Amino acid sequence: MIHKTEAATAAPESSPLHAILDGLRANPRTLPAALFYDDRGSKLFDAITRLPEYYQTRTERAILEDVAPRLLEDLGDSLELVEFGAGSAEKTETLLRELDVQTYLPIDVSEYYLETSAERLRGRFPDLQVRPILADYTRPVKLGPMGAKTRVGFFPGGTIGNYHPEGAAAFLRRASAMLGPGGAFILGADLLKDPARLHAAYNDAAGVTAEFNLNILRHLNESHGADFHLDRWYHHALFDPKNARIEMHLVSDREQVVEVGGERFEFDAFESIWTESSYKYSESKLRRLARAGDFECEEFWTDPDRLFSVSLLRV
Ligand code: AVI
Numbered sequence: 001m002i003h004k005t006e007a008a009t010a011a012p013e014s015s016p017l018h019a020i021l022d023g024l025r026a027n028p029r030t031l032p033a034a035l036f037y038d039d040r041g042s043k044l045f046d047a048i049t050r051l052p053e054y055y056q057t058r059t060e061r062a063i064l065e066d067v068a069p070r071l072l073e074d075l076g077d078s079l080e081l082v083e084f085g086a087g088s089a090e091k092t093e094t095l096l097r098e099l100d101v102q103t104y105l106p107i108d109v110s111e112y113y114l115e116t117s118a119e120r121l122r123g124r125f126p127d128l129q130v131r132p133i134l135a136d137y138t139r140p141v142k143l144g145p146m147g148a149k150t151r152v153g154f155f156p157g158g159t160i161g162n163y164h165p166e167g168a169a170a171f172l173r174r175a176s177a178m179l180g181p182g183g184a185f186i187l188g189a190d191l192l193k194d195p196a197r198l199h200a201a202y203n204d205a206a207g208v209t210a211e212f213n214l215n216i217l218r219h220l221n222e223s224h225g226a227d228f229h230l231d232r233w234y235h236h237a238l239f240d241p242k243n244a245r246i247e248m249h250l251v252s253d254r255e256q257v258v259e260v261g262g263e264r265f266e267f268d269a270f271e272s273i274w275t276e277s278s279y280k281y282s283e284s285k286l287r288r289l290a291r292a293g294d295f296e297c298e299e300f301w302t303d304p305d306r307l308f309s310v311s312l313l314r315v
Contacts, residue, residue, distance in 0.1 A: 017224060017261045024265050029273045031216055033162060036276070038219045042087075044212040051208060053200045056158050059308040060188045061091060064156075067301045067310060068098035074299065074312055075184060078102055078149035084137040084175065089117040091156045095186070096125050102148045103129040107137040140174055151179045156188040158308065161245075161279040165289065168279070172293020176315045185295055185313040191306055192280045195239045202237035202246050202278070210235035213248055216275055226260040236272065244285075248276040286311060 015032040023030040037045065049057035077100040083092055086106030095101065104121065108114050114132040121130050135141045143151075153175050160168050175185060202209050213235045217228035234251040249272040258265050281289065283300055286309065290297040295313035302309045 020220070020224065021261055021263055024260060024263075024273070029271070031220075031273055031275050033276045035216045035219050036212065038215070038223070041212060041215045041219060044208060044215055047208050048204070048212060051201075051204045051206065053204045054209075055197075055201065055307050056190055059303050059305075060156060060158070060310065061094065063301055063303055063308065063310045064091065064094045067299075068094060070299065070301075071095070071186070071312065072099055075099060075150060075152060080105065080146055080148040080151045081154055082143060082151060082179070083107065083154045085155070085159065086117065087113050089113075089121065092154065093121075093124070095154065096121065096128060099152075101128060103131060105131050105133055105143060107133045107135050107141055109134065109136050138171065141178065143178060146180075151183045153179050153183065153185040155185065156310075158188055158190040158278070160187060160289075161190050161281070162276065163279070164277065165279060168289055169292035172290065172295060172313075176294035179315055181315055183315040184298075185315075187290075187311045187313055189281050189286055189309050189311065190278070191302065191309050192244055192282050193307060195241065197307075198239045198246055198280065199237070202248065203235075207235075209237065209248075213237070213250060213275055217250065220260060224261050226258060228258050229256075232256055244280050244282075246276075246278040246280070247274060248278075249274050281309070283309070 015034050019032050023032060048054050079099055079101045080103045081092070081095060081101045082105045083089065084107055086092065086108045089106055092104070096104065106114060106117060111134055114134060118130045118132050121128060129147065133141060163171055176183070179185065214230050214233060217226070217230055217233060220226040221228055232253050234253055236249040236251045237246055239246055251270055251272045252267040253269070255269050256267050258267065286300070287297045290311065290313050295315060297311050298314050299312040300309060301311070
């Protein structure tokens with residue numbers, strides 16, 4: 001059974017029109033990043049995670065496999081694992097295999113992902129209780145009574161980097177309040193590194209990231225009757241060292257007018273729509289972020305090339 005919470009109405013993939021229009025009217029123009037993840041966008045993102053240039057996913061998986069015995073030691077027995085934005089819950093299997101998890105609470109806005117992953121995990125881990133929660137994890141979610149000794153949050157994938165640092169701290173504060181005293185949080189975050197390496201990860205040779213970025217316009221055409229011509233926009237991703245972030249933009253290749261939700265938007269040639277930021281962290285910044293989010297960073301693990309990090313935070 002899928003548990004729907006009060007926050008379940010705010011499915012981010014159906015971003016409300018007013019948020020889209022506000023973003024397009026703003027200076028700089030923006031679009032809600034949630035628009036990336038329609039069916040096609042989710043498949044494109046899956047393809048990104050397998051690209052040779054996109055080191056994040058495989059590096060995080062290797063770190064998790066490596067540090068699982070340490071996590072077991074640190075977290076002890078009888079755990080309730082709460083995954084924020086669980087998706088297909090593939091990385092979770094490493095934790096379910098290695099840790100003493102009694103109950104697994106995946107939170108996601110996709111009923112499809114929740115149902116299929118719950119069925120798969122129940123098959124693979126017959127003693128595990130799976131209690132899916134259909135909700136937008138970016139808002140407070142009621143978890144119900146705890147069925148184990150320790151609540152452990154899980155937020156892999158480096159998605160914390162898609163928040164502005166203040167938003168990231170606010171998200172962590174909400175998570176900390178949900179997990180309660182003694183709670184723990186396993187956080188995956190991408191690290192600052194050679195700009196060329198970062199640039200390549202968001203400008204892959206096969207053009208999958210470009211397609212992923214442009215798909216946001218296709219999604220707007222389909223879901224909100226917009227009339228973007230995809231061949232009139234460039235994918236542009238750059239690393240901004242001052243703000244320690246990758247910025248993804250869609251750049252208009254000419255002067256053009258686009259209609260969205262009945263409103264006309266005039267674009268100058270080479271004007272951009274800012275579609276995503278992906279902040280990169282140093283160890284010290286991550287420790288400060290944890291503190292601003294009402295956690296203490298107890299462990300910080302990385303791979304030999306210091307590309308990606310997995311941290312264990314405590315409430
Ligand atoms: C989901 N998130 C962690 C990805 C990132 O790297 O910021 C989204 C992404 N955008 C382009 N490539 C991947």
